[in-house]
Every structure is written in structure tokens, then in C-alpha cells.
Amino acid sequence: MAVVIALDAGTTGVRAFAVDESGTPVGYRYREFTQHFPRPGWVEHDALEIWSAIVGTTAELISVLRQPVAAIGITDQRETIVAWDRRTGKPRHRAIVWQDRRTAARCDELAAAGRLPLVRSTTGLVLDPYFSGSKIEWLLTEGGVEADDDLALGTIDSWLLWNLTGGEVHATEPSNASRTMLFDIRSLGWSPELCDLFGVPEGALPEVRPSSGRFGVTHESSGLPPGIPISGIAGDQQAALFGQACFEPGATKNTYGTGSFVLMNVGTECPEPVDGLLTTVAWTIGDRTDYAFEGAIFSTGSAIQWLRDGLGLIRESAEIGPLAASVEHTDDVFFVPAFTGLGSPWWDPYARGTLLGVTRGTTRAHIARAVVESMVLQTRDVVDAMVAGSGHNVADLRADGGASVMGLLLQLQADQLQVPVRRPVVQETTALGAAYLAGLAEGIWSSTDDITANWALDAEFTPASPRGPVDRHHDRWLQAVAHSRGWAATSGG
Secondary structure, three states: OOEEEEEEEOOOEEEEEEEOOOOOEEEEEEEEOOOEOOOOOOOEEOHHHHHHHHHHHHHHHHHHOOOOEEEEEEEEOOOOEEEEEOOOOOEOOOEEOOOOOOOHHHHHHHHHOOOHHHHHHHHOOOOOOOOOHHHHHHHHOOOOOOOOOOEEEEEHHHHHHHHHOOOOOOEEOHHHHOOOOOEEOOOOEEOHHHHHHHOOOHHHOOEEOOOEEEEEEOOHHHOOOOOOEEEEEEEHHHHHHHHOOOOOOOOEEEEEOOOEEEEEEEEOOOOOOOOOOEEEEEEEEOOEEEEEEEEEEOOOHHHHHHHHHHOOOOOOHHHHHHHHHOOOOOOOOEEEOOEOEEOOOOOEOOOOOEEEOOOOOOOHHHHHHHHHHHHHHHHHHHHHHHHHHHOOOOOOEEEEOHHHHOHHHHHHHHHHHOOOEEEEOOOOHHHHHHHHHHHHHOOOOOOHHHHHHHOOEEEEEOOOOOHHHHHHHHHHHHHHHHHHHHHHHHHOO
16 A cells, blocks of 8 residues: 655644555654744744755655655645755745744835735735745845846745755645735736736746646655655645545634634635635646635634743643633633734734733633633634635534644534534644645545545534524624724724
């Protein structure tokens, strides 16, 4: 039985992850890499260190696998940009990471100049330094990167593909391209108008190919066994949507991590922009492109870390679930974790963290439960916006990510959404999605029906509270959000 390896290039480390034909994990290796913070708000990575970590983990994994490797898939931290020299293969600057805020003023300037409607209608995104376009502009101006014929630009997937193929293939696919702020998500090609706006030479950008299909094979110079097909690529959140078998319009997943990313498959017609949400390409397979709405929630797991590291209310993150469950309700305490503003559907960078309803009877258990509920209630805000904007009802929510181990969290989520919440057996859905995309191209799986059949339920949580009390609680939450958003104005900030 052959296996497929997914190369999961995350923000703090890389993982080589192997699955067999049943979608069962059969091995993995993980390695962290260095985070560079040259100035406040700046975040960079050494692209060569990322490549070295990929080779090291993948070679180690292959050496212990008993089965042949049929294909490699790639999934990556999105929006992070690498500039390198086609002739030497060396980076011309450290990679600028998706978290980097150095181009915030430039994005504000472009918005003030009336460029937001162009960006919104063409790319489905908002004008924000989160995305790659303004990062590339900075590299080509203040970063000192020369736009000559040897320049190659790409997201991390393109950088890895280039190196895996010995410099023979410079390509990407639509889910990653759609996060650059340079890609027309309707025509599925680079936008000349946006490339011109940001001063990006289109010839330096990668060719855009379908997400599932043979991009190339491993080269003998890569440090890996030569001739392995590289046949699937997707950005991390789209890969998780694929790994969760969300193939029908309305199918929705949430990854509960440091922040949370909610994605809904909205089908093959690109929808009009919806306030508070991003529109993105989910994947392209053959001639079919699926689109997704995306909601980015900035602080979910990070709020648990704050309870642990900032307040010392818990010693370990795993304590939050039992502590929150030790009380039946928050006693009308609400916590809005707007540490760095609020993401979807509010997109309010000026909102601030707010704890409301505290009395002398408030205990650390009430605060812990309020933090857990904040993760649930923020997710409902996003899902409500998606349902209203797409016209698709959510039949169930598929949950993954570190916090999804918490039964209380998923039960409260089922109550708020009034639909079942389902957690799969395999939680590494990002790597699984990349593996499936690669395996589909190489015939390991014949269709998405095979992938749906592989999806296995670990636990299901069904609504246990009637809608009336749930909606009243959500209304109180919205009042707390309003206080959070009004703080900067009332404080003169």
C-alpha cells in the first residue's frame, strides 16, 4: 500500500506527515524554525532555514516508512512572501511573514486614495498588510530587492516547489494566489491592474496551475529521493476545508487555534463581496473551481494563553475546560478578547479587550467560562454572516484545531449554532487536505467521494439548549462587543 506525504509549512515549524489510502496517519516528523523580529510589528523568516527543515523532516520520515511514497502534497502559511534569484536559487531578502504590519500605513494610503473597491471586487480581500501585495511592493522599494529578469516571487508553496524540483518549476495554485492581493479570483489569473498598482513585475510571479495535478517531481539535488511526484498544493485553511471533506455548498469548518479560521464552501460561482468576510478560492481541480467565504477570528486560543501567562488563573491550558465546566453559567460575565482588535465580521482594529459583568461573586471559573464562551460566540458571529451572505444554511460545523479537544466548547458551539458540531478522528486536517489533493492527482483516490468515505467521526455534539435562551445570551454578547468597539472613542484613543 502506497502512502502520500504532506509537507505542512506552518508559521513556527514544518511537519512532514504521511497517510495511507484509508487516510490514516502512518508517521510524521516536526521541526521548528527561527522567528525574526527586526522591529516592532515586523516578522520575518529565513526561507533557507524553512527549506532545510522541510528536507530534514521529510528525509527522516521517508527513511522509516515501509511503504513507497506515491506523491507529495504541500500546504503552507499563506500570504508570507519570498523573493529569490532564479540563477543562484538564493533568497534576496528574508521572507516577510503574514503577521507583519510594516505596510499598514501604505494600505491606509491606498484606501484613502479610493483603491479599496478595486481590491475588494478583484481579489475578494480587504486592503490590509496581512496580504502579500504591499509586502512585495516594500521589498522592491525599501527592501532593496531589484526587479530584474532573475527575480522570482512567490508564497512559501512556490519556494518549496522550486527547490523540490531543482529550480525547474516556478508555480503556485489558486488558493495561495488568491491571498496575494494580486490575483483576479474570477478570471483566475494575475491582475495587470493590481500588479501595476503595487509595482510588481508579473513575469516574476509563479505560473498558476490547478490545486490538484502534477506540478513536477523531486530532483536529485533536493536531498530527497528523486522522481516523487509533487501533485497537490493548497493554503493551510483551504487545505483544512478539503481535509474535512467540505465539498458541498454550505459545508463549513472551524479551526480553533491561537485564532480561529471559519471557512464555508460557497460553490463554483464566485459570490459578491460580503461585509466582514473575505472571499477566497478554496481549490481548483481540473476545470472546476470552488470558492469559500472566510472569517478570521484573531483571538481564541490566545485568550486561554492570556489566562495562563498573563493572569495566572490556570497553570496549564488543559485546565480551562474542567474549570469552565465547574460552573453552569458565567453569571452574566462576558469577555471580548480584542487584544489586537476584532477580526471577522467586525474588522475593527481599534476594539480592545473587555471584561464585563464582574461582581464580588465572580470567580476564576466564571472568567474561564466567559473566555470559552467568547470563542463560541465569535464563531457564531462569523457563521451568521456567512449564512446571510451566501444563502446556504449550515447543516453541521466540522471542528479541528487544538481547542477542539474541549467538549464544553463544542457543546456550547452546537447550542449557539443550533446545528451538530462534529470532530473528526484525524485532527491534522491541514496536512490531510494537502495529501488528498496530491493523491487525487495520482489516482490514490479516484474522487472526492473516496475522501468523504475516509472522513471518520470522533465525537458529535448536538444542540441541547432551545433557541430562545441561546439567542438572548448572544444578544448580551453583542452588547459586550459594542462596549469593546466603543472603548477607543470614549477614551480618546
